[in-house]
Amino acid sequence: MLKKILIANRGEIAVRIIRACRELNIRTVAIYSEQDKDALHTQMADEAVCVGGPLSKDSYLNMTNILSACVLTGCEGIHPGFGFLSENPKFAKMCRECNIKFIGPDYETIELMGDKARAREIMKKANVPVVPGYEGEILSYDHALDLAKNIGFPLMIKAAAGGGGKGIRIVRDIKEFKHNFEAAKLEAKACFGEDKVYIEKFIENPRHIEFQILADEYNKVVHLGERECSMQRNNQKVLEEAPSIFLNDNLREKMGKVAVKAAEAVDYKNAGTIEFLVDDSGEFYFMEMNTRIQVEHPITEMVTNIDIVKEQLKIASGMKMEINQEDIKISGHAIECRINAEDPKNNFRPCPGVITELYTPSGLGVRVDSAIYCGYEIPPYYDSMIGKLITFGDDRENAIIKMKRALDEFAIGGVTTNIDFQYEILEHEDFINGNYNTSFIENKLVNNNA
Incomplete structure (x- = not known):
């Protein structure tokens, strides 16, 4: 059994993980931003380390500071909770490279399933039913338009690296397609760092x-x-x-x-x-x-x-x-x-x-x-x-x-x-x-x- 872990999160999920650890006799290290110095999870954990400023990018998304806190406190593993770095393959890979157990799947799996287009391909090969659509690389707007006509309206344009409802556009007819295609790519780029999208049939009121x-x-x-x-x-x-x-x-x-x-x-x-x-x-x-x-x-x-x-x-x-x-x-x-x-x-x-x-x-x-x-x-x-x-x-x-x-x-x-x-x-x-x-x-x- 792991003896000591760092919890790379905040709020109720950090508290939830601390409680489970206590019942398994696992010591815990909380991280917190400067804003969260009085947060409940910092008081409940065995130790607490400040990892940066109030903004998430400076603290709960600061991979270097989090890993440094883990090493300095002698933790064997990191539980990422949900949100923040929980589905970040780069962070999971860095944990492995630092000989720290990432409490979740391998980084290769996170990377694979985080790319929604590639995930669809894998599921199709495994005979798992997927929504009709196109998960290959979309080469241009004209290519996307041809795909849309073949799939049929209504359809969804979705960020390939998306999640949390971001980078999604529902298109009900061809007149709306160009605007929504461009908007989805812009939002995908802003939220996930790449503008790759895929197109699938929209299932009405599922x-x-x-x-x-x-x-x-x-x-x-x-x-x-x-x-x-x-x-x-x-x-x-x-x-x-x-x-x-x-x-x-x-x-x-x-x-x-x-x-x-x-x-x-x-x-x-x-x-x-x-x-x-x-x-x-x-x-x-x-x-x-x-x-x-x-x-x-x-x-x-x-x-x-x-x-x-x-x-x-x-x-x-x-x-x-x-x-x-x-x-x-x-x-x-x-x-x-x-x-x-x-x-x-x-x-x-x-x-x-x-x-x-x-x-x-x-x-x-x-x-x-x-x-x-x-x-x-x-x-x-x-x-x-x-x-x-x-x-x-x-x-x-x-x-x-x-x-x-x-x-x-x-x-x-x-x-x-x-x-x-x-x-x-x-x-x-x-x-x-x-x-x-x-x-x-x-x-x-x-x-x-x-």
Whole structure:
């Protein structure tokens, strides 16, 4: 077992990792920016090292400083969490070169799956269904236009090295194509350093369903069931639940086997997620693989009783995975609401500031993953998510009831949050009936409230 690791992240995921490490008797080193010197993760870790200024590029993305902190504190490994450097193959490669265990997949796999076009090619060869499209090199605008005509509208132009909803344009007819093609390339260049894009058919109003994967270093791969992630705004997840109300047992089994096959195709190691788009008829298509822990991992933990972060640490320590596919049982239902410091009534504008009052809900079947406290100042430099509220019940109805109760109890003073907006989702008839897809918020809530 690893004895000491550095956590290359901040906020609630850093706290989550520290807790898992404590239970495995692993010592932890937190890193922090000058802005985060009083953050909870710095107080909970065994040691804490400042790695730079408030801006992410100077601290949480500063590879040299992070690796230096790791070496100076005698850490054997680095857990990247999610975001920041978690899917950066250069950083994972640098860890290997410094003889530091990167707690995640090999850098070659991250690089492969980070290039969405190459990932599609690999999946096609492995007989994993992909959305119709073109993943080769687009030579010119005229070439792109010819491809678009062959694929048919509506279609999506997507950054090949993209993620987090960036570098994506939906094009509904040929008149919109040129503007969106150029805009997608510009955004791809700005966000990911290269303007390579690919084109695929746009699946109208799909479900976004992902399967959690665990794979050890001895070629064992299992999946932990699915998460329903269709409740989104601007391609960013807002609320997730497990299992999906849309899947029947046959489709669930089929998708799970395909997810495992997808991971095996790239010799995957550690925790990862295979994301699918599912249409109304139940046809499903590989969308991408996230080579890291997911924000929404707690709901899978609740319905499987498997601690995914602990499994990551055990796998990275070279241990054989004791979990077998036939041992994994999905029990009950779990829901996660992302709690953000933002104003839904003002186009979801981020609302940094000092928390003047805080009461977090509790009780049977209620979990709060967060790093905030009364007096904590939410900085303006990072993501607006300040916590995750998770509820678990015997069935979906019970999980919804618990979530509404927990949201009622959740009190955060001094800043505006999306708590009331989450409650609005839960009360909507279509959500209650499970009748929603990725366009739900845009069509049923935001536009109706404008």
